[in-house]
Amino acid sequence: MSCDQFIERYTDFRDGLLDSETRAEVEGHLADCACCERYHRVMQRGLELLSDxxxxxxxxxxxPRLRHRLYNVDCGVTEGRRSFGGSAALVGVAAVGLLALFWLPFAASVPLEMELAAVSVQPPPPGSADLPSLFRSGPFVSTLRVEGDSYTDGYLTEFEWPPASAVHTAVAIEASYLRSEPAHLNR
Amino acid sequence: MIDAMESSRPERVEPQLDERALRANLRELDDAALVAEYLDGRRHAFHELAERYHTRLLNFIYRTIGDRDRAEDLVQETFVRVYRHLHRFDPTKKFSTWIYTIASNLAKNELRNRSRNPLVLFQAIKKNWEADHRPLQWEDSSYSPDDLYRKRHLREQVEKAVAELPEHHRVVFVLREMEGKTYEEISEITGVTLGTVKSRLNRARNKFALIVGPMLE
Structure with missing residues (x-):
């Protein structure tokens, strides 16, 4: 057997797939050829290291991550199951939106009332220049009007404190509803 | 298609058994029985399959793509795919072959995408460089530091030798030498003929011997 033939049959030899006759030939070559014996030894050692x-x-x-992903897969299926219902809901929302659009010009004359989180502001100590927290900069979606001065939607970024007029030196607000009408400030 | 998938998806009707006893029972079952249990509505059966395979798949994908973190992501993806399509699994086939086929395809896609993305390639090189320069940790005090260093060094070189094999050869090599798969299983997993498996394995072994030869003598 030549070295090329040995190499060609080596995989089958290693995996015990050769018939007894061929196996004996391969083993004979291995005993005679230092080069192929070295090849076999290196392979043996390399694969041992690999298994180590x-x-x-x-x-x-x-x-936990896998469970979370599988949970999401289940949710995805549920959404798919309800896809028809979801589409119907979307059409419904669009219809309501269109109605609201037509209704809006008429609604402008009606005082708008919205529910906000309850707000509680303590009056500042007498003579303090600090603003009550409601009047500090921050998100505040409404229209707040104080005695003719209007501070519009979005962020209340400027507020004069203490107010010029003596009537505002102490303010307490407790409200869960704010109207677009002038706000009622308890003095 | 979604409807078809849903119709066979098991409902969540887990009997209120003691969880430990339930898991112990599931551990006794073979893969095919676990798949049947899952399809019968016992969701814990899938978790038992995941417990059984996640480390094996992690090692297989890690040896194939050479990036441990990414390998873990791909193992997750493998399980998600199995979860989605388990109802399509042919029970006359071996579950392990099927799950390895999915993992192997994901690993191949990963390698293909990497070859197209130089940034990923750079990150992999950087990661390997960092691994090469990490401080040594002696794992077993019964060996001398020299022995341990040599053994560890050799292991790393052998790992590198596997990483240097061409992709097609590497997958076959890892499946055979590290996962102990038969030729038939490798043929099914990789989708190539038995002859090709043998020829690729032979070439992979030759190349492996050529790379590790100089350092093992």
Whole structure:
């Protein structure tokens, strides 16, 4: 047997797939050929080292992450199941939106009332220049009108405190509703 | 298609058994029985399959693509795909072959995408460089530091040798040498003929021997 034939049959030899006759030929060649014997030894040692390599372990959060992903898969299926209902709801919302658009010009004359989170502001100590928290900069979606001065939607970025007029030196507001009408400030 | 998938998806009707006892029972079952249990509505059966395969798949994908973190993502993706399509699994086939086929395809796609994305390639090189320069940690005090260093160094070189194999050869090599799959299983997983499996394995082994030869003598 030549070295080329040995190499050609080596995989079958290694995996025990050769018939007894061929196997004996390969073993005979291995005993006679230093080069192929070296090849076999290197392969043996290399594969042993390979099997010695410690197994990579999954991170601790592998299973929780997987459970979360599978949960999302289930949710996705549920959405798919309800896709027809979802589309119908979307059409409904669009219809209501269109109606609201037509109704809006008539609604402008009606005082608008909206529910906000309850707001409680303590009056500042007498003589303090600090603003009550309601009047500090921040998101505040409404129209607040104080005795003819209007502070419009979005952010209340400017507010004069203490107010020029003596009537505002102490203010307390407790409200869960604010109207677009002038706000009622308890003095 | 979604309807078809849903119709066979098991409902969440888990009997209120003691969870430990339930898991212990599931551990006794083989893969085919676990798949049947899951399709019969026992969701814990899927988690048992995941427990059984996640480390094996992680090692297989990691040895194939050479990036541990990404390998973990791909193992997750493998399970998600199995979860979605388990009702289509042919029970006359081996579950392990099927799940390895999915994992192998994901690993191949990953390698293909990387070859098109130089940034990912750079990150992989950087990661390997960092691994090469990490401080040594002695894992076993019964060996001398020299022995441990040599053994660790050799292991790393052998790992590198696997990473240097051409992609097609590497997948076959890892499946055979590290996962202990038969030729028939490798043929099914990789979708190539038995002859091709043998020829690729032979070439992979030759190349492996050529790379590791100089350092093992």
């Amino acid at each position: 390599i410690p197994s990579a372990e999954s991170s601790d959060d592998f299973m």
